[in-house]
Structure formats: C-alpha cells, structure tokens
Amino acid sequence: MIRFEDVSVTYEGAAGPAVQGVDFEVPEGELVLLVGPSGTGKSTVLNSVSGLVPHFTGGTLRGRVTVAGRDTRSHRPRELADVVGTVGQDPLAHFVTDTVEDELAYGMESLGIAPAVMRRRVEETLDLLGLAELRDRAIATLSGGQRQRVAIGSVLTPHPAVLVLDEPTSALDPAAAEEVLAVLQRLVHDLGTTVLLAEHRLERVVQYADRVVLLPGDGAAPVCGTPAEVMAVSPVCPPVVELGRLAGWSPLPMTVRDARRRATATGLRERLAGRVPEQRPATGPAAPLAEVRSLGVRRGRVDALRGVDLTVAAGETVALMGRNGAGKSTLLGALVGLVEPGSGTVRVGGAVPHRTRPRDLVRLVGLVPQEPRDLLYADTVGAECAAADRDAGAAAGTCRGLVSELLPGVADGTHPRDLSEGQRLALALAVVLTARPPLLLLDEPTRGLDYAAKARLVGVLRGLAADGHAIVLATHDVELAAELAHRVVLLAEGEVIADGPTDDIVVSSPSFAPQVTKILAPERWLTVAQVREALA
Known part of the structure; x- marks a missing residue:
C-alpha cells in the first residue's frame, strides 16, 4: 500500500538530508510503527506519504514514494486526499471549522460524499472516539487532548485507505489513548485500513504494531522488523523492554502481561522480595x-x-x-x-x-x-x-x-x-x-x-x-x-x-x-x- 524506494529528503539551507536511505514497504491492512530519537526525520517520512513533502514543505525528495500506486512526486496532497488521512503533531494546525461536528464533516464535504452518508459517519465517529458530549462545542474551548481526538476523528470520517498519524496519543490521557488505539486496531483488523504512525510513548503502542521501523539518525539506514527484533537494538524503548533488558530476558516482552509471567518464571519477583524501593526524599517543612x-x-x-x-x-x-x-x-x-x-x-x-x-x-x-x-x-x-x-x-x-x-x-x-x-x-x-x-x-x-x-x-x-x-x-x-x-x-x-x-x-x-x-x-x-x- 505504501512503498519507500531509497528515499532521501534535503530541506533548503540544511547541512545534510533530514532522512536518507529510507527503503521499506507497508502492506495493506498493517499497523507499522515508526520510532527513533527526536529529530531523526520521523515527521518527514510521514509527510512524504501525504505529499506534504516536498509539495508543501519544499526541499528535494530523491527516490520514490508511492501510495496505492500513486507517485507522490506527481500527485499533490489534494490528489491523495481520498486515499490518505493525515494528523500531524499540532491539532490546531489541522482545523478548518469552529465546532466539533462541523470539523468531523468537513473532510467528507470536500470529497463530495452524500449528506446521508456524512451524517451516519459523523455519528459513528462521535461514538468511536467518545466525542458525543462535545459535538456542539467550539474547538477553541476544548482541552489539548480533546482537540487531538477531534483531529483524529476528522480524518476517520472519509474512510481513507491509509492513515498517517504523528504522535496520535501524545496529548491524551491513558484511558483516551487506549480508546483511540482500540479504534485503530478495529480499522486495521476489521476494515483492512493501513496505518503508519510515529509515537514516542512506546509503552502505549508497541504491543499493537505488526512491524516497527527504526530511524537511528546520523545517516544510518532504517532498521525494519518485528517489534521484538527492533526493540532489541533500538536506542529508544518502553519501560517493559528496558526491564527485560535489565533482567536478560529473550525474546524481550512487549506487553505487561508477558513481562509479569517472565518476572515470576525467572525469579525476578523472588530477588526483589523483601526489598523496599528507594523513596524520593520528602520535602521538609518549607514555606508554601x-x-x-x-x-x-x-x-x-x-x-x-x-x-x-x-x-x-x-x-x-x-x-x-x-x-x-x-x-x-x-x-x-x-x-x-x-x-x-x-x-x-x-x-x-x-x-x-x-x-x-x-x-x-x-x-x-x-x-x-x-x-x-x-x-x-x-x-x-x-x-x-x-x-x-x-x-x-x-x-x-x-x-x-x-x-x-x-x-x-x-x-x-x-x-x-x-x-x-x-x-x-x-x-x-x-x-x-x-x-x-x-x-x-x-x-x-x-x-x-x-x-x-x-x-x-x-x-x-x-x-x-x-x-x-x-x-x-x-x-x-x-x-x-x-x-x-x-x-x-x-x-x-x-x-x-x-x-x-x-x-x-x-x-x-x-x-x-x-x-x-x-x-x-x-x-x-x-x-x-x-x-x-x-x-x-
């Protein structure tokens, strides 16, 4: 569904390419997680799928990016909008209308979807993302996390074949993040939607990924593989993986459930039994x-x-x-x-x-x-x-x-x-x-x-x-x-x-x-x- 062929992107005035040697494929109906330290080009890779790179951001794109057979160099973002739904890191930059319900409908209006279909999809999305109580609220009055859910909902309503999400859970509370990830799982497994997302809070998402692509930075080529394979070499990893590395577990656990079983089977619980975690020094009787x-x-x-x-x-x-x-x-x-x-x-x-x-x-x-x-x-x-x-x-x-x-x-x-x-x-x-x-x-x-x-x-x-x-x-x-x-x-x-x-x-x-x-x-x-x- 998405194909990167030896892609590099260099922005005007930059000393070197933002990303280079990007070569991997995202099959239809898979959730692929893009990871790496800050500044290694994850957003650049995501924006090249929607055509924002290079048509909107400028710079030079070498190699080839295709989405559903369309070359993003010859197709501008508006010509990919029926296939690709994108939510960037900043939800505010995403909004066009003033209220939640209007924002959910806007993308479908742009694509000429029938009013009856639009109404049904808006209702479905309000329920899916827990937004029903906010339908009449002005977007300007919402919290950051609520805005993030509205931004995600606005790209879900047109039912794109490909979803590209940059830090989709960064402003969400744990329960709301679980709800959004559950929706993405349903889209991937039940509807065959292809999802490419970047996220720093790996403890929330790594267990849901079919595959992980690591952007190491410093000009190194991306590393692709299963979550366990990539997490074994990744400089960024969630606490469950860090604990697995500390305990010497192989393969590394990706979920709390696996780690709990491993902690019992390998004797980690027994080694920690009777020990008290070191407490942070309590503040003294300081003036408020x-x-x-x-x-x-x-x-x-x-x-x-x-x-x-x-x-x-x-x-x-x-x-x-x-x-x-x-x-x-x-x-x-x-x-x-x-x-x-x-x-x-x-x-x-x-x-x-x-x-x-x-x-x-x-x-x-x-x-x-x-x-x-x-x-x-x-x-x-x-x-x-x-x-x-x-x-x-x-x-x-x-x-x-x-x-x-x-x-x-x-x-x-x-x-x-x-x-x-x-x-x-x-x-x-x-x-x-x-x-x-x-x-x-x-x-x-x-x-x-x-x-x-x-x-x-x-x-x-x-x-x-x-x-x-x-x-x-x-x-x-x-x-x-x-x-x-x-x-x-x-x-x-x-x-x-x-x-x-x-x-x-x-x-x-x-x-x-x-x-x-x-x-x-x-x-x-x-x-x-x-x-x-x-x-x-």
Whole structure:
C-alpha cells in the first residue's frame, strides 16, 4: 500500500538530508510503527506519504514514494486526499471549522460524499472516539487532548485507505489513548485500513504494531522488523523492554502481561522480595510557594474548576493528572495569572497572579504551555536565547547553556519552526527557566520528547527541585510522574479527587500506574531505575 524506494529528503539551507536511505514497504491492512530519537526525520517520512513533502514543505525528495500506486512526486496532497488521512503533531494546525461536528464533516464535504452518508459517519465517529458530549462545542474551548481526538476523528470520517498519524496519543490521557488505539486496531483488523504512525510513548503502542521501523539518525539506514527484533537494538524503548533488558530476558516482552509471567518464571519477583524501593526524599517543612483555596473557574457553560485546594512548597514536585478536560491546564492558568478565579483565592509568593504586572510575575512563576510556539517569536534559536537573557536580566549565555543541556547539537542559526515538536518544547522550557522562577509550571512537558530527551528533562527538573524551586506539571505521562513527582494530584470534572505521595496514588490506580508497577504489583516499584538499584 505504501512503498519507500531509497528515499532521501534535503530541506533548503540544511547541512545534510533530514532522512536518507529510507527503503521499506507497508502492506495493506498493517499497523507499522515508526520510532527513533527526536529529530531523526520521523515527521518527514510521514509527510512524504501525504505529499506534504516536498509539495508543501519544499526541499528535494530523491527516490520514490508511492501510495496505492500513486507517485507522490506527481500527485499533490489534494490528489491523495481520498486515499490518505493525515494528523500531524499540532491539532490546531489541522482545523478548518469552529465546532466539533462541523470539523468531523468537513473532510467528507470536500470529497463530495452524500449528506446521508456524512451524517451516519459523523455519528459513528462521535461514538468511536467518545466525542458525543462535545459535538456542539467550539474547538477553541476544548482541552489539548480533546482537540487531538477531534483531529483524529476528522480524518476517520472519509474512510481513507491509509492513515498517517504523528504522535496520535501524545496529548491524551491513558484511558483516551487506549480508546483511540482500540479504534485503530478495529480499522486495521476489521476494515483492512493501513496505518503508519510515529509515537514516542512506546509503552502505549508497541504491543499493537505488526512491524516497527527504526530511524537511528546520523545517516544510518532504517532498521525494519518485528517489534521484538527492533526493540532489541533500538536506542529508544518502553519501560517493559528496558526491564527485560535489565533482567536478560529473550525474546524481550512487549506487553505487561508477558513481562509479569517472565518476572515470576525467572525469579525476578523472588530477588526483589523483601526489598523496599528507594523513596524520593520528602520535602521538609518549607514555606508554601503557592496556595490555592476553594478555587472555582467557570468557562462558558462549563465549571472548569470547583472548590480546588492546593498547596505547593519549595523543593516539591507535584504532578496534576486526570482525564482530558479535567481542569489541569485551567489550574495552571490560574497559578500564572492567565485565568481569573470566579471564586476562591490564588496566591503565588504572596502575590495574586491575575492582579500582578507581567514583568513582576515572571520572577515569581513561569509557565511552559502545551503549545511552545506561543513563547517563541524570534527567527533563530540564538536570537530566542539572547532575548530570553535580556527579558530575565540574566547573564549572556544563560539560556543558551540550558538549550545545550536539553537539546545537544542544535545550532544557533536554526529557525524554531524547523525544530521538531519536542525540540521546540525544550527550547520554550529553556526560555522560561532563564528567569529561574521559584514556581515552575509545565503543561504536558514530555509531548514530542523521546526517552533520552525525557531523561535529560527529568535531570534538569530534579536539579531545580533540589535548589528549592517548586514544580507543578500537568501530564498524562504516567512514567514521568513515577520518575519525578513527590505528589500526585488527581482531578476529575474540575475537582480534586486524590492528593498524596506518588506511590500511594499510582499504585492503586489501574489507569495511572506505570508499566513497572503493573509488572511487579502488588509491590510498590515505580521505575526501572529503582529495580536496577535494588539488584545492584
């Protein structure tokens, strides 16, 4: 169905090709997973299937890409739209209409599908993706995860033969991600749809893939094979595979179920019996940096937050978790002054955020939003760093040093729009950290980050917490919460439903438990690093 024949893509002004030597085939009715470190060209490969590369992005494409027999060099994206449905990393760039139902119908209208068929398919898609309650909502009022589901739904309604998805679960809560992946499974197995997707959260998707294609980067040719074959050599792998490597299991497990059986059969559980995972040092009785009392926020007809209480102390890392639309981003917005409380109070460092001048507030609290481009306005990475130093009153080179730590190898002359989604997020984080605010807020900070980049981020945030900074992050990444958070606060329908130490909350939650916890339950292990330290 999709054929790459010795494909390389070089963008104008680039020192070398974004990808080269890409040569593989995706048969009809298979789900193929594209993996690799950030910046190795996964989005370029995906966009070449829909014809966006090179017709929209520019650059030079060598070799040949064919989809259902159509050569993408001679067929523009509009001439492939009846065959290929594409969702990129940024759902906002995907939308054309204002409401959910109109967006689901738009692609079918463009293809001239009969109104009666359109109505039926819209209803089916609303049910498939759990969007029925949102059908009349304005897209601008949706959470990031809800927008992601709408974007996926809008390409499902025309029933394309090929689906191309870039980070389809990155902004979804665990339950919503399972729903989307279950839909993709049904399309592949029942309807013969061909799916090519790139995803950094491999713990969610690797077990569903028929085959995996690894883009190693540095000019190396892609590696193709079964999930177990590729994961054995991949520099990026989910915790279940990392635990398998640590324990010396062969073949490597791809699912929690297989790993649980292997942990029992190989004696790993016995070796860990009686040992207690090393706990993160609890924060001392530090003065609270942020206090939220009985906070209520109403957005249109929706109570986004109701009676929320939260205290965050210096040196503490708190993970806000919960399903899409639970109010996590709204709470962060209230802490940074972007959202005015309808009731209750919010104080940060003694100040009321929404009544504090931005130039004063930036020295108290910093927010890295879900959409990093909201913070980036310069033409180059170097100019962005210089502006951040000036705005924060920091020594020259401060921001550049943070960028080098988070994004090794990115040149000063690179335009932010030429970075991958994860790289842009790391740049935005460096810009915010330049002012070294006592309270740091992050909204989905690992979206688009591979495991190595996530490990670097964890190292930076742990260092900040050790220096006395308070960190609040809204995340669906259960592995990040397990690695980093002292506390987890669960939100549902705008209310706090649980607040406690990370292991207390996630061990008892089927949805928010990390893979290692599920494998070694009922013991309270959270990460592979804890297991490695215990075995050592």
